[in-house]
Amino acid sequence: MKITAPLIVTVAIFLRVPLLFTPPILSDDIYRYLWDGRVQLAGINPYVYPPSAPELSALRTPEHALINHPTLRTVYPPLTQWVYRWGAFFHPTIWMQKIIFTLFDVATIFLLLALLKFKNMPLSRATLYAWNPLVVIEFSGSGHNDSLMIFFLTLACFLYAKGKSSAAAVGFAAATLSKWIPVFMIPWYVVRRDWRFLGLYGLVFAVICLPFVKGVGDMLPSLSPAVSGLHTYARDWVFNPSLYVVVGEFLPHPLHRRIFLGLLLVAFSLWWAFKQINNPLLYILGCLMALLLLGPVVHPWYVTWIVPFLCFYPLWSGLAWSGVVLITYVVLIRYRSEGVWQLPLWVSVVEYSIVYGLLTKDLFRWLSPSSSPR
Numbered sequence: 001m002k003i004t005a006p007l008i009v010t011v012a013i014f015l016r017v018p019l020l021f022t023p024p025i026l027s028d029d030i031y032r033y034l035w036d037g038r039v040q041l042a043g044i045n046p047y048v049y050p051p052s053a054p055e056l057s058a059l060r061t062p063e064h065a066l067i068n069h070p071t072l073r074t075v076y077p078p079l080t081q082w083v084y085r086w087g088a089f090f091h092p093t094i095w096m097q098k099i100i101f102t103l104f105d106v107a108t109i110f111l112l113l114a115l116l117k118f119k120n121m122p123l124s125r126a127t128l129y130a131w132n133p134l135v136v137i138e139f140s141g142s143g144h145n146d147s148l149m150i151f152f153l154t155l156a157c158f159l160y161a162k163g164k165s166s167a168a169a170v171g172f173a174a175a176t177l178s179k180w181i182p183v184f185m186i187p188w189y190v191v192r193r194d195w196r197f198l199g200l201y202g203l204v205f206a207v208i209c210l211p212f213v214k215g216v217g218d219m220l221p222s223l224s225p226a227v228s229g230l231h232t233y234a235r236d237w238v239f240n241p242s243l244y245v246v247v248g249e250f251l252p253h254p255l256h257r258r259i260f261l262g263l264l265l266v267a268f269s270l271w272w273a274f275k276q277i278n279n280p281l282l283y284i285l286g287c288l289m290a291l292l293l294l295g296p297v298v299h300p301w302y303v304t305w306i307v308p309f310l311c312f313y314p315l316w317s318g319l320a321w322s323g324v325v326l327i328t329y330v331v332l333i334r335y336r337s338e339g340v341w342q343l344p345l346w347v348s349v350v351e352y353s354i355v356y357g358l359l360t361k362d363l364f365r366w367l368s369p370s371s372s373p374r
Contacts, residue, residue: 003124005113012109012130016140020098026329027142027301031066033097035059036074036081037088045212046074046081063094078209079177080145098143105139105147111154112311118161125311134322138301146301149179154308157280168280169197173204181305184269184287188280191273240298240328240343242352254296261294285309289318300325317359324351 001007024030036046042059049055051070064070076084087096112126129135139147156171169189175182189197236254238244244261251257268290276283288306292298303325310318327350331343 003127005123005126008113008123008126008130009106009109012106012136015131015136016102016106019136019140020102021095022141024094024098024142026137026332027144028066028068029145030094030097030143031063032068032074033076033084033143033145034063034088034092034094035067036076037084037086037097038092040081040085041088041092046084047212049073076145077177077180078212079174080148080179081212082208083145083148094143098140101143101145101147102140104151105135108147108151108154108308111151111158112308115154115158115161116311118158119312121312125314128311128314128319129307132304132307132322134300134326135304135307137326138304142301144301144304146179146304149175149181150305150308152178153182153284157284160280165194166196166200169194169200170204172197173201174208176201177205177208181288181291182284184265184291185280185284187266187269188273188277188283191270191277238296239331240325240348240351241296242298242348242356243294244296245348258296261296265290265294281309281312285313285315285318289315292321298325298328300328315359315362317355317362320358321351321355324354327351 032051035051038059039046039049039056044056050073051064051067074081083100084097087100090096109126109130112129113123116123116125138144152171152175156168156175159165159171160168172182172185176185186198186201189201238254244257247257247261251260265287269287272283272286272290276286285306288309292302292306295302303322306318307322310322327347328343330347331341335341
């Protein structure tokens with residue numbers, strides 16, 4: 001049977017719809033999404049108060065108890081906050097939040113099909129994303145907001161391929177304002193000396209961020225690291241890392257380790273920008289893989305970031321990772337019975353033995369004179 005675009009989309013929707021109306025049993029992040037949206041509808045800046053603040057007590061519902069890390073201010077960027085607000089406006093339920101982020105997920109499938117067709121590549125490759133169990137579970141099942149960033153990254157790559165570089169710059173900025181991760185696109189544009197991009201990038205930032213400035217300035221002088229979500233995430237959180245653990249053998253202090261790995265990631269992104277100066281797809285895939293391998297936090301849904309780009313560069317390591325990372329959810333077994341959030345060692349050994357073993361094979365294949373990364 002020939003795999004056509006209508007078949008790809010039909011099966012993708014069939015896989016997603018049943019999960020839309022199931023409880024998000026693997027993650028409780030979506031309750032924070034709904035909360036941030038409701039806070040905005042009340043005319044309050046979501047960056048000013050954490051959910052536990054007494055100033056927000058009038059907004060609490062029974063779902064408030066399900067919000068994770070209620071003493072921390074929100075970590076989500078402004079464009080994502082706008083989407084939370086739209087969802088809460090249409091219907092203030094977690095189901096609406098799930099539907100919205102699943103719609104962005106499905107829209108990405110259409111973009112991948114269009115980009116594959118433009119590049120004269122088999123449309124069947126879109127199944128690597130459209131039918132990927134990890135993607136289906138994380139977006140339709142848990143409603144994770146990463147689909148918004150993935151959509152704008154894919155859109156920007158499509159616009160760039162069509163020769164619309166200015167529109168692509170807006171897309172990359174929107175992706176960064178959906179989740180801070182795509183800030184690594186800046187070195188790529190700097191290497192290309194595309195100063196118009198930086199101007200558009202900054203303009204989009206200003207327009208989308210401006211509504212959230214009010215109130216934050218008054219908060220800054222008394223901002224406590226203990227209740228600053230982004231600060232706490234960057235400083236303290238560790239889950240399912242790989243090279244972060246290895247580097248810890250000679251850099252035991254967490255801050256020194258994060259600084260070292262951060263500098264290594266910046267150096268790689270600059271070097272990779274020179275190598276892929278005309279290929280944003282491969283540049284993004286390389287940077288995302290490096291970020292996941294170097295980072296201290298690798299939640300299962302983080303691996304969805306690389307999946308759209310595997311449609312164009314199908315790394316065995318990346319494809320396997322999108323499957324094997326699901327075993328990290330065993331952490332929930334002990335957490336729900338004992339309240340202990342600790343990933344068993346065997347999980348990391350199994351996961352990263354597979355990932356690094358196949359990554360070695362991928363690198364040898366790419367470095368072969370008779371092969372190309374396609």
